[in-house]
Amino acid sequence: MLLCCAGVPVLAGEPGDPELAIYLDFEGDPSEVALDSMKKEVAAIMEPVGLNLQWRALADGGCSESFRELAVMRFTGRCRMDAPPDFEPQAAALGMAKMSDGEILPFGEVACNRVRGVISTQMGSGDGRKRDSLMGRALGRVVAHELYHILTRTRKHAAEGVAKPYYTARDMLGNTLVFQPKQVNLLKKNRPSLLPASERPAAVRLID
Numbered sequence: 001m002l003l004c005c006a007g008v009p010v011l012a013g014e015p016g017d018p019e020l021a022i023y024l025d026f027e028g029d030p031s032e033v034a035l036d037s038m039k040k041e042v043a044a045i046m047e048p049v050g051l052n053l054q055w056r057a058l059a060d061g062g063c064s065e066s067f068r069e070l071a072v073m074r075f076t077g078r079c080r081m082d083a084p085p086d087f088e089p090q091a092a093a094l095g096m097a098k099m100s101d102g103e104i105l106p107f108g109e110v111a112c113n114r115v116r117g118v119i120s121t122q123m124g125s126g127d128g129r130k131r132d133s134l135m136g137r138a139l140g141r142v143v144a145h146e147l148y149h150i151l152t153r154t155r156k157h158a159a160e161g162v163a164k165p166y167y168t169a170r171d172m173l174g175n176t177l178v179f180q181p182k183q184v185n186l187l188k189k190n191r192p193s194l195l196p197a198s199e200r201p202a203a204v205r206l207i208d
């Protein structure tokens with residue numbers, strides 16, 4: 001399947017133009033509640049950075065739109081709490097940003113089954129919507145972490161906050177998890193609108 005993503009930079013943007021489009025690609029049907037909660041969590045975490053986030057489904061294409069910068073997030077496994085448990089290695093990564101020749105690419109991946117495995121023991125049984133909403137919060141934090149790598153093009157981590165290298169169930173389910181000021185500043189410095197046009201990708205084509 002050949003998919004086309006609009007990655008053509010807006011050379012003379014208007015204030016308020018979309019700055020970062022996030023294309024979502026799910027292996028299985030996500031819970032709508034989790035999806036909504038995830039978007040809200042990413043927006044809350046990114047709020048101090050000042051990015052205008054535009055969410056799109058990769059399956060919808062989007063060739064007619066232009067964005068200053070885009071990222072593609074692929075979600076493996078089942079992103080819903082009513083799915084049966086899956087056995088995944090405990091130590092495996094919850095998410096990753098893809099690399100090529102030492103460069104971080106604008107492609108992230110989130111392992112829903114692993115996220116589910118870590119948080120499920122701390123959730124207990126209960127209201128399905130609440131559980132999916134909490135899963136969305138956890139997914140949002142993993143997405144924000146990978147966006148941090150993608151936007152700053154660094155593999156480095158922070159000691160605390162969203163950019164730290166390991167998440168516990170508490171990190172993913174607690175009331176708030178935010179970037180530390182240093183990471184916020186780094187993200188601000190790397191906002192797409194501040195990059196010269198020559199440093200923006202001219203186009204991104206995905207072959208799946």
Ligand SMILES: [Zn+2]
Binds near residue numbers: 145164165
């Ligand atoms: Zn990381």
